[in-house]
Amino acid sequence: MLLTLRSGRLCVLLIQHDQPGSVAWAEPVAPAGPAGWLLPGGFVDGDEDLDAHAARRLAAATGVTGTGHLEQLRTYGGPHRDPRPAGVSVAYLAMLANLPQPPPRPHGPGGRWWPVEDLDTPDGPALVFDHRRIVVDGVERARGKLEYTPLAAAFCEDEFTLADLRRVYEAAWGVALDPPNFRRKVLSTPDFVVPLGRRALPRGGGRPAELYRRGAATALHPPLLRRSV
Amino acid sequence: MLLTLRSGRLCVLLIQHDQPGSVAWAEPVAPAGPAGWLLPGGFVDGDEDLDAHAARRLAAATGVTGTGHLEQLRTYGGPHRDPRPAGVSVAYLAMLANLPQPPPRPHGPGGRWWPVEDLDTPDGPALVFDHRRIVVDGVERARGKLEYTPLAAAFCEDEFTLADLRRVYEAAWGVALDPPNFRRKVLSTPDFVVPLGRRALPRGGGRPAELYRRGAATALHPPLLRRSV
DNA sequence: CCAAAAGTGTTGTCCATACACCCATGG
DNA sequence: CCATGGGTGTATGGACAACACTTTTGG
Numbered sequence: 001m002l003l004t005l006r007s008g009r010l011c012v013l014l015i016q017h018d019q020p021g022s023v024a025w026a027e028p029v030a031p032a033g034p035a036g037w038l039l040p041g042g043f044v045d046g047d048e049d050l051d052a053h054a055a056r057r058l059a060a061a062t063g064v065t066g067t068g069h070l071e072q073l074r075t076y077g078g079p080h081r082d083p084r085p086a087g088v089s090v091a092y093l094a095m096l097a098n099l100p101q102p103p104p105r106p107h108g109p110g111g112r113w114w115p116v117e118d119l120d121t122p123d124g125p126a127l128v129f130d131h132r133r134i135v136v137d138g139v140e141r142a143r144g145k146l147e148y149t150p151l152a153a154a155f156c157e158d159e160f161t162l163a164d165l166r167r168v169y170e171a172a173w174g175v176a177l178d179p180p181n182f183r184r185k186v187l188s189t190p191d192f193v194v195p196l197g198r199r200a201l202p203r204g205g206g207r208p209a210e211l212y213r214r215g216a217a218t219a220l221h222p223p224l225l226r227r228s229v
Numbered sequence: 230m231l232l233t234l235r236s237g238r239l240c241v242l243l244i245q246h247d248q249p250g251s252v253a254w255a256e257p258v259a260p261a262g263p264a265g266w267l268l269p270g271g272f273v274d275g276d277e278d279l280d281a282h283a284a285r286r287l288a289a290a291t292g293v294t295g296t297g298h299l300e301q302l303r304t305y306g307g308p309h310r311d312p313r314p315a316g317v318s319v320a321y322l323a324m325l326a327n328l329p330q331p332p333p334r335p336h337g338p339g340g341r342w343w344p345v346e347d348l349d350t351p352d353g354p355a356l357v358f359d360h361r362r363i364v365v366d367g368v369e370r371a372r373g374k375l376e377y378t379p380l381a382a383a384f385c386e387d388e389f390t391l392a393d394l395r396r397v398y399e400a401a402w403g404v405a406l407d408p409p410n411f412r413r414k415v416l417s418t419p420d421f422v423v424p425l426g427r428r429a430l431p432r433g434g435g436r437p438a439e440l441y442r443r444g445a446a447t448a449l450h451p452p453l454l455r456r457s458v
Numbered sequence: 459c460c461a462a463a464a465g466t467g468t469t470g471t472c473c474a475t476a477c478a479c480c481c482a483t484g485g
Numbered sequence: 486c487c488a489t490g491g492g493t494g495t496a497t498g499g500a501c502a503a504c505a506c507t508t509t510t511g512g
Contacts, residue, residue: 050306050317075304075319077279088279088319090304163464181502183465206463207509222454222500392491410475412492435490436482451473 001039001138004096005155010171011113015040037125054092068096069154093138095154143172148223150192153214161200161209173226191217230268230367233325234384239400240342244269266354283321297325298383302367322367324383377452382443390438402455420446
């Protein structure tokens with residue numbers, strides 16, 4: 001399951017489920033079930049480490065290697081989940097910087113980025129099998145992890161401004177954050193970001209922002225809590 | 230993977246791995262590898278929901294049904310993890326109130342509760358395969374979830390005092406908490422605990438404590454953060 | 459000069475910590 | 486009466502939200 005930020009909205013990559021064939025990084029099932037959208041996925045050959053397998057797939061699919069973030073989400077299993085041979089699905093969650101436009105589709109069913117907020121609207125995609133549940137779990141995981149890990153940087157390019165980082169939180173949480181306070185909070189969290197001493201190119205009015213890259217922290221102390229209740 | 234609190238210490242249930250046979254709730258592998266300790270586990274028959282399967286196993290193993298907490302931890306897979314036929318292991322994590330003494334062992338290899346703090350000491354158990362990694366992951370998951378979920382109540386009996394609850398945090402985190410402040414924090418978190426209006430039996434000096442049961446909250450707002458840094 | 463975005467300063471409020479103190483029980 | 490543990494009150498310090506203000510760019 002791939003998450004990214006596009007036009008200030010948190011988006012998930014879905015594959016149209018209505019024709020046979022496969023794309024470079026996805027092996028959707030043959031069109032036995034109802035039409036709809038599903039998550040890209042495939043099968044493990046059996047004797048490979050799960051994390052390594054997922055990383056290899058992700059790299060093959062997107063070309064992204066060093067950047068972003070990839071982690072295991074959860075394992076879904078049991079009967080009545082999809083018409084494939086009974087078994088379990090180990091879902092992985094990837095967070096990536098804005099990929100170049102719609103993803104490549106050499107041949108086979110089309111894929112596109114869907115804003116997660118559109119999933120439950122009439123115009124949104126209908127997810128087949130238990131994939132809606134997986135997407136909900138993944139989005140909730142990402143939203144939660146933004147609070148206490150430096151995950152937000154995975155949604156940014158290697159060099160980013162604090163406004164870029166703030167927009168990740170705003171998009172994922174659907175809130176507006178106060179820029180001055182956000183800046184102080186991030187800079188006061190040790191090893192969250194590292195200043196590069198350079199500035200971004202100005203773009204249409206406004207003072208150019210300083211550039212940062214991700215720091216070495218694996219957890220945020222203190223966490224950056226979302227205003228709840 | 231079963232966690233509980235025994236004598237104020239966080240403990241994990243391990244099975245001795247040195248003789249064939251099986252116990253009611255565990256099916257350890259035949260003694261092909263080195264001697265040591267492993268987590269109880271078994272095999273899924275294929276067509277059952279993973280969560281339901283884990284819950285059924287847990288109930289069969291301990292007799293515990295309504296209380297405690299059970300959740301999926303992570304899936305571990307790939308080669309070189311253990312001599313069993315290649316495949317993946319879906320680890321589940323259960324948190325339970327103090328079970329009656331060492332767990333039952335009708336026949337087969339022995340099991341016992343090990344304090345997690347002893348795992349890396351010379352006197353501690355040597356874990357085989359990748360089970361040490363699983364235990365570390367599970368303990369860390371439990372420690373983290375105490376902060377932002379009402380998980381601590383799962384380690385207590387159905388009716389408990391705030392001191393019982395506090396001792397869960399103290400054991401899991403290895404810190405001492407200030408009883409007055411802990412009390413205020415818990416009571417000010419909506420739906421964390423519900424007062425019963427009764428008191429526990431006094432036990433050897435000291436004022437009897439009020440009794441509580443778990444509330445309906447699924448997440449703590451605000452979280453009960455451990456003092457870090 | 460004006461608008462827009464980045465960044466700094468300031469202040470009031472809230473909350474957690476630390477600790478003094480009171481309550482209820484057993485010996 | 487004392488020791489022990491449960492429960493309440495309270496002052497102080499730190500953190501954060503809100504917002505005024507300065508800086509630096511494009512038009």
